[in-house]
Amino acid sequence: MNNLTTDILQTLATKGDLNELFRSHLELAVNTLLRTELTAFLEYDKYDRVGFHSGNSRNGSYDRTVKTEYGELHLQIPRDRNGEFKQQTLPAYKRTNGTLEETVIHLFQKGITMSEIADLIEKMYGHHYTPQTMSNMTKVFTEEVSAFKKRKLNSRYAVIYLDATYIPLKRKTVEKEAIHIAVGIRPDGTKEVLGYAIAPNESTVTWKEILEDLSDRGVKDVLLFVTDGLKGIKDTIHHVFPQAAYQHCCVHVSRNISSKVRVADRKEICEDFKTIYQADSRETALEARLAFSEKWRSSYSKLAKSILENDNLLTFYDFPLSIRRSLYSTNLIESFNKQIKKYSRRKEQFQNEESMDRFLVSRFDTYNQKFLTRIHRGFQQAEAELEKMFERLTN
Template identity: 35%
Template sequence: MNQSIHNSEFMNQLANVVLAFVKDKLELLMKEELTNFLTVEKPELQNTRNGYYSRTLETQFGKINDLHVPRDRQGEFRTELFEPYQRRDGWLEEAVIRMYKGGMSTREVGDFIECILGTHYSPATVSNITNTVLQDVHAWQNQPLNKRYSVLYIDGIHFSLRRDSVATEVIYVAMAIDEEGHRQIIGFHVGGNESAHGWKMFLQELYERGAKEFLLGVFDGLIGLEEAFHSVYPKADVQRCVVHKMRNTFPKVRVKDKVEFLGNLKEVYNAPCYEEAVRQFHAVELKWSKQYPRELASWRADLPVLLTFYKYPVDIWKSIYTTNAIERTVKEIRKRLYPMNSVPNIDAAEKIAYLVVTDYNERWSKRIIRGFGMEETKKAFEKMFRERYGD
């Protein structure tokens, strides 16, 4: 017990020493600023010092209650360390946004700040701080895109959104791979029920922002989505996600047949070439058509768009026959939305999506997806772009 008390006293003393040190250094910097202002920046004013005024400032080291801010006689000087009416040094806003991004609710963030600083922050106050992100969201959603990308992945995130009542809506998400092989989320749109028309409007926004040319679109089998995609990008190929197709088939197969039947289907898209993949599928039909005629009829109808990837360089096949490349981001956004029984409004959903998306884009900025950076792949893409879109 005594040891605990001594440790607590020591930590309090250390915190006070650090805070005093920060106060002294801030005051010293402001004095130097004023000297520079009077002698270098504005010597023509024939201005002089005029004492100081006291104010408070919350810093990451604690609250300074009696910070001396120097002033000049003509009232022209403004320190660059903080704004005149700023009561925090900026760290708290950044911390709030990071906590919100990390999955804490506005109430949890407020309670945490009160515990640390002793200052009450209501959920509304925390929400107002995070609202500064909305300006960045709108700027990001309107920034110009590259003209040309090799691959476009699209996927939707369903979540509960509160308007006048709670209902399931969607976040449309698009990820593209540029000509150098870097991936990035290039757009998202929050709201509405997922539909082919909704995707068409979203894709049209990408087109209007400058993304005019794609070689391949990779997505799942939503009815009408392929037609919506081709209405905006008629020269691009479509690759239906084989993983989604397998997932949709899985519950329709009897337990005793699942391993063998699905294993046979995997041999189709793991074949070394398109012709062999078609032969493998015919073998699956011969073996299983009596037991699962509807399932195989569905595969037969979709086979052309399930095997599109064979038209592309072999080194990127595994990256383009599934939407796995975008699903990590989708999973992270969904994970962030999940703790909320319902998202209170579209702004909240946009803030969450934006913070996750920009984090991933930053992580990916220097990484090249395997196979996309190879010279053979780049040359193949150049040829495809030239044949479809010209020079």
């Protein structure tokens, strides 16, 4: 049985302070390790005659305090006379243990405010961290938010999806605000979150700012944009990327149809509409659309006319067959946005826009790393044909 085990048993028997026991043993262990480091560096033990006239020797120590979950460690950092020894036991200049810093940064990423983190740390570890200390700990991640927004992007994207989701945000009061998100698939089939913006409501003004930002960061050629059909969005896209094709999400159109017909007709009319965007070819889709219009125009004339005249429903048929299922809707980005909402519900509200920024960029970075090398379904087979489409776009 070692000394620590014996001390633990004795402390438990006397109902002593286990935290203090662990703190003192940790302090002893770290100080011993520091002295051992210097011995290994000098290559001789303290008071060993081998060290005489060796050209370097011990030169006392300086005090340093490090905060841990068990309390403060009072350490003596040894020095050598030549000033060449650099200890590796403790990270330079850190006053807290790495685990605690990682905890703070993790909480910061989740959108928790400085004051909330400080209160939590004090309850958990029994000592107070000033707002400045907390700010220093999380400065690195704040810089990562800025780096995410400013990073350079690829010049080409086969498709870019635009969609907004709503999350509660506190300004003076708490209200849901629109998180505008752009996700792009590169010609090789890998995908990433390109950019985002927070605004009270979804609008073409905000989307225009995002698109201009993408252009400024290097995006030049985009084959296709897919959106839910926000009024004016097509013109907004073509203002920044005039050569890009545009696809109106067929799933959103189907939902819109469902809301405009009687309950008794919903299933049948939606099944009929599905034959349009699940056809084998554009020609078959055109026939299905005409049949849809003729069948339903007597009951729902305005709806039938809008489907017949909406050429943006069939744009995806101009693309390789292997990727069409990924292009006729915004399902790809909507499923991602659902994950964003799911994680955001773990926090009742974001206290300010900066806390939401940190949360969002944390999720976006995770997504981008996950799909950095994963090829989206069908894009490997379509790569050569997509390259030809880019050539036609730029010629």
